[in-house]
Amino acid sequence: MELLKIILVLATIVGVVDAETIRIKDNTGQKITLQLACINVPKATAQAIPATQRLKKLLPPLSSVVIRRTEKLGSDRIAGEVFVNNRSVNLLMLESGNAVVDQESLQNCSESKTQYLIAEANAKNHRWGLWQQSNNAMNQPKIFSARGKLIYEEIPPVMSVRAYLGEEFFLISNTPNQSRLVLRPSVQVSRDQLRSLQNQEVEITAEYIAGTRPSPNQVACPLDADGQCMAQGAGYQVLSIKLAK
Known part of the structure; x- marks a missing residue:
């Protein structure tokens, strides 16, 4: 209570x-x-x-x-x-x-x-x-800025929800509730660049990507509350990144 x-x-x-x-x-x-x-x-x-x-x-x-x-x-x-x-x-x-x-x-x-x-x-x-x-x-891409600590977590080799989602980079934002945002590499910012900044305080600009859902008939997948395959690739695609001052 x-x-x-x-x-x-x-x-x-x-x-x-x-x-x-x-x-x-x-x-x-x-x-x-x-x-x-x-x-x-x-x-x-x-x-x-x-x-x-x-x-x-x-x-x-x-x-x-x-x-x-x-x-x-x-x-x-x-x-x-x-x-x-x-x-x-x-x-x-x-x-x-x-x-x-x-x-x-x-x-x-x-x-x-x-x-x-x-x-x-x-x-x-x-x-x-x-x-x-x-x-x-x-209908237009929404680009925003954020600041926080970049975390890298290696994707487990075994089949799991996280392995399916492919989530390995996260930003712990400098907000009162310390939001944990899933980060995705982009043409502008590569996976290697993100990994090189792990455990660092960074400033980013990013665009939210909704991800895609494969068909349950085509691939084994974890299901969401609506019985559909969970979306893959969802997260914040990093367009620029630098060390926070």
Whole structure:
């Protein structure tokens, strides 16, 4: 029970700042800015305003919510999942196409990860909300910068999930929750370059790659929660890397 008290926060909505940020008042009376965890609404899109309006309808002022805090971002700012009547508002935003999955922080929502990805895929398939734009920003590669310690772990020679996934390079990010990102070599940054910087503090620019799924009929593979082969090659393809100063 003590663990639940740490993770869950009872709160009241003060107001909506934008499509992914709200102000809440917790049960001690403290006002906090909350960023909806694991989702993103690109600001430079025509759907940003409708997405904000959608969030305002879901979270009118004074409505009661339950917050599952995923990350502390500052003294009065957190990230988390918001629940109304046992339904995740983060998930509702994805289902309606008013948000996309934020791959950089998705590991913070591990219990909801599969639901989030399915909701996004369904909204994209139906071209709802943000997906109405044929040339919208979600279809463009998302390049970001990160800093942390580069870790190399040799892939085991025996058959295992990790051997199947081919994951050997990781970045332990310099964030409060120390995210562990899977790194992949690229044309710009080779495997040998990554290995030469193991156990070093580095700065990278990278692009998220979703990976591909082989057919279960063609190859023996570990299955995900949906009964499909797990994606191979998923991770952050390193476009540039240097020692952190």
